[in-house]
Amino acid sequence: MLAYILRRLLYALPILIGVNVITFALFFVVNTPDDMARMQLGVKRVTPEAIAAWKAERGYDKPLFVNTEASGTGLVTDTIFFTQSARMFVGDFGRAEDGRDISREITTRMGPSLAIALPTFVLGLMVTISLALLLAFFRASYLDFWGVVACVALMSISGLFYIIGGQFLISKLWKLVPISGYGGGLDAWKFLLLPVLIGVVSGIGSSTRWYRTIFLEEIGKDYVRTARAKGLAETVILFRHVLRNALIPILTGVVAVIPLLFMGSLLTESFFGVPGLGSYTIDAINAQDFAVVRAMVFIGSALYIVGLLFTDLSYALVDPRIRFDR
Amino acid sequence: MFSSRRSLRFSSFLALPALALLLAACGSEWNDPYPAEQRGQNILYSAFTERPKHLDPAQSYTEDEITFTAQIYEPPLQYHYLKRPYTLIPATATAVPVARLYDAEGRELPADAPADRVDHSVYEIRIKPGIRYQPHPAFAVDAGGAPRYADLDRARLAGIDTLSDFAETGSRELSADDYIYQIKRLAHPRLHSPIFGMMAERIVGLKELGATLAAAAKDLPQDGWLDLDRYPLAGVERVDAHTWRVTVRGKYPQFLYWLAMPFFAPIPREADRFYSQPGMAEKNLTLDWYPVGTGPYLLAENNPNSRMVLARNPNFHGETYPCEGEPGDAAAGLLADCGKPLPFIERAIFTREKESVPYWNKFLQGYYDASGISSDSFDQAVRLATGGDVQLTDEMLDKGIKLLTSVRASIFYMGFNMVDPVVGGLSEPARKLRQAISIAIDQEEFISIFMNGRGVPAMGPLPPGIFGYEDGEAGINPVVYRWRDGKERRRPLAEAQQLLAEAGWPNGRNARTGEPLVLYLDTTGGGMGDKSRLDWLTRQFAGLGIQLVVRSTDFNRFQEKLRKSSAQLYYIGWNADYPDPENFLFLLHGAEAKVKSGGENYANYQNAEYDRLFREVKDMDSGPERLVLIRRMLDIVRNDAPWVFGFHPKTYTLGHAWLANRKPTDVGNNILKYQRIDVPRRERLREEWNRPLLWPLAAGGAALLALLVPAVVGYRRRERSAALEKS
């Protein structure tokens, strides 16, 4: 098993290199190093010398992928791509273009992001599974039908409306929680209540519907029929057998998302003024801070790969027929 | 058993919010975004939108940054808080220095000598003795008097994350060397000071110093320290511990304004040395992050993502509240604190607020002490009374909110690219085309729709309050306006159409080919309400029959287009660095042309007569002579119309009843120390305004129950039918 994980992680290397190639190519088509320098140095009274100095200092005066002037390995190593991306693999993201240390920024911003994403995820999972179970229990009744219609209606509403509406009603009209902001420590819950609530509600529609199908599939299986024939009560069947078996596909489907929770949510964080990784990303895009963008892309991709690994592992854990030595 | 577990789970769902609400009920204001222990303290609450990038005075140049730096650093001079027009007064200096002028042979000239005879001017600045720096570890010394933290390395920095992790701090007296050290820092090759290029032209020897330092920095490692004391600067001379002299090329009266900006604030050599130790920068231990100053406040917490906290500097040398101001200041209560020691406020907490909606709402709830007004919340706050006076709405008056207005020393304009074949050039048809467009774009309507009247239509490049701006009939732009009934009136569209026809485009169609006239506007897109602004603009051009095509792009591309002069029309603005007409007139100076020299003249406007007058005007002292020349310059640009002079925005600031001594200023930024807060009153009002509405909670709970009832009923029925089947 350990060997399997190791091999999977090795397999991640070429993917991460590919990701870096794509980000570098895309970003430098958009932004010449001159643009970046100008953005960072401000627009008032900038001299060409200052721009050249800025580029040289950060190593942006080299060619992007291939250095035709260098010889030997310098052909590929003495380039922006190699010098900037190689060190990311050892976890050194360098400094943002405004001179601040990225790793440090990421560690401080991870907390707020997780503080919103984790409760949203856990609560959301609990609420939607309960609702789906409810619908499955009342399957083929009016409650089920209208429940599904309500789910479809809920998922047809743009996430923007949930946020705008929620802020307007709960914070502005009813004054129940602060409109936006973030506080560390014990005060945090006050700020988290609304974003978490909105996050849970906006996810109800699609997840409930999806879990309900999984439950119904499970209910249609032979062993359920056998159990029913044995005279077990419907609730017992539902909770003891169906829920337990249906949780496997649900959880294996969900583990892939867990690592990505670190990345935070772009919309929620910027609407609620939460200093998390999501708003960091948005700020970096707006400020065209390439160092931050590539770090976030790199981390996002790495987390995605970890998520894939989790999925495979969880499949294997619940299904002993899958073995790792293939 | 299972059903009980299920109900338990359900009840836990219900319990969670209920529990949260119970917790919340402890305080009276559920929506208070600040921790409970801050209640009743002498703290000013404010917000910032953009995270400050630089707090190093050699680099910082934006408004977002100066909000902080101006409270921390003390340049030799400052602006008088209350007097208008803006007046320079000493800050750390004993007096506002007077330039001594010399000719090329070194003979002293009288103060009113004409600019062309002056070879260089010398400013002698004397600072007050006994001013001390804020406590800082860089000043900490051991028993022997040697610096405590002078030879740190990465290993010794292991347990240290912020500046407050250093156990010992110290302080010392401000000296003239610190000012000299900072001037040298402007030339530091790694700092990229935005004003280096300009100051190198002015301060004798700065350019040479820049070259020397650049050479010296080449061999230096990334984190290495460049001891600036080892490199002399010819134009700056230390007289004694409290006196220093600067030699400036030519006559340059504007230099005094620069002496009031943080670029010329003192930086102690110890601090620079301290922050240059290896390992410091990785932990954000830099001057950019932890400034050191002598000002009334010090930066206590720096978390630019969410919060910046300024706290009172215990070593502040003391200053008293001004006793004189503009007429009307006394009536406004701005002189009530005359003679009292500054600062009044203990701490100032700045919270990052990116979206304007929450910002505004929190202000209304009393969680920010002052706020600007966006155009969308304008109607709620302000109404224009009969006679055009601005008044607060009853809702605001009930809350005791005060309105503070001032016209900003800035201008927004739409520029023509003067090297463009269609709209550019100084030929008569092109000029008429530009004049026609200037008339057709109804700035008054723009200001009314998009600014809610918070602007003054521009008559030329100079905003009100700047020398050379004139009120009334003498000051109008005769190309666009006419004076009638004691007020300026925009010329009718028919006149614009007539001009357009004379320009060779009758009804917006080429007189010869019948081709429609198509103009291109380059903008940066994506911003708020952008589309509506562009739609409006398209309609203005359509009034002349001109078809406007908008090309929106990102900021970099926009800048590039201006640089390469591939733009035709563009919108841009300029904020004054200092209150002098030179700072606006240079925007049209031919030598500043963007495409030729990368300067600030985005229009690439070049008029020999204007340029000649500009060179004469720029270094003159303000007086009737200068006014005559400025008038001539304004006539030239109004006639040439290289810009559609847009408007000068007005700042409307709202302040709560408990906030005293707030007066809007544009150029003076060190305003925190003058303000005062009535804390008990704030507590009372906040509580009154923020009583939570509870019925929606109850209603929500009831609705949830109402939904559960049919579910439970259905559940029972199913169970029963299953039991029946079994039996």
Added chain:
Amino acid sequence: MNGQFVLLWSDALIWLIAIAALVLGLVSARQPQLAAAWRRVGRSRPGMAAATVLLAFVVVGLADSLHYRPLLAPAAGSSAPVYAVETLSLLDAIAEPLRSRNEKTYSAPLATRAFAKETSEVRDADGSLRQVRDFPRLRFGGAHLGADEDAREADVGARVGKSLALGLAGWAALLVLVTLWLARSEALTVAESSRRIRCGETFFAWNSVLATLGLIVLVAAPLFALCGDYHVFGTDKVGQDVFYQVLKSVRTALVIGLVTTLTTLPLAIFFGLTAGYFRGWVDDLIQYLYTTLNSIPGVLLIAAAVLMMQVLIDTHPEWFATAAERADIRLLALCFILGMTSWTGLCRVLRGETLKLRELEFVQAAQSFGVADLRIIARHILPNVMHIVVIALVMDFSSLVLAEAVLSYVGIGVDPTMISFGTMINNTRLELAREPVVWWSLAAAFTFMFALVLAANLLADAVRDAFDARLAGSS
């Protein structure tokens, strides 16, 4: 509407999709399995109700996809026809009053006066100027009433009543027609046919289609009766009619929802099938490609690609004769970029399905007969994965429409000059903070977007159920 016909790229694609849908319909009719599946869709009541609503949106969208440049009045001294640079659509021509009757700024739905007070100057009898602050009368909203603004309620009521009567009469006529047609084609009595329609016992869900049509008539008739002389949904910040903006948004949403999937469909199908069929290094390579693309956080990839596209467009202004073309290319680019981030999902599913299919006997048999690989893929495998493609097409639609709104909010969506639900929401962001609240723009955008996405979701459900059942039946 004299003018020069303009075919924008997205127009071409939209019409291509419309034609493709027709062709697909004809082909399906001849293939028994597909026909059965579509018949199942036709029986689904929510599905057909949704399809009816969607059809209404599609009609609006198609009318907005015929563009032309209007002819300018001939200039003095030249005879050659000259066309405006402004590109209009058939919808613009039909809705000309909506497009051109702009007020100065906000006005509430059906208002006759502006929303905010304004200062105006009144010249008194003695010739002196006096400033008055009042709600100014709108230039166009309710202008036909003249000074008699109090008559507005009566006028609105009369118009609504008249239009409803007319609309319902038309609807009743349609009902009769359908009943008669059904009676004739199924050889039933009229009473029986009407009973069947009422109780939903027809092979096609006529009752839900007719009920939905009735609902659409109830909503649309008063809107059309009023929109000529009032601003039914009010006006926005610069006084443009919100109803017009909503109508224009429909096309943008349709283009985003349909063209995105279409542009990347070939990619997903090609890579998915080849990976699954050839396995080995081809499979490895393709898997590597989509895992890499997939692992980049979507928004970042989209942001970078959109910015890049913009650079390309900005550096080549000579490619586009009009602003509409520019906005159009930007829209297509957005579609393409969204597609680049979403094709990987379909590709993976297709690969899995192909892996299964290639082991089946008929494929193995074809291989052993030495039939060329590409031929096998085209003849045996592709038809057997078509249902997955259809499902993906309808399932993606709604999520793409929703994504556009979010992207436009972040600032990397459609061209800012293009009207879309996203730009509408973005512009109305601050309106809720006003006091009194300006709610109509947001409400209109919300309602129409909700209707569109809900309909799309319901149809997608119906289609998936129908086609999945076919899958279940065949295996």
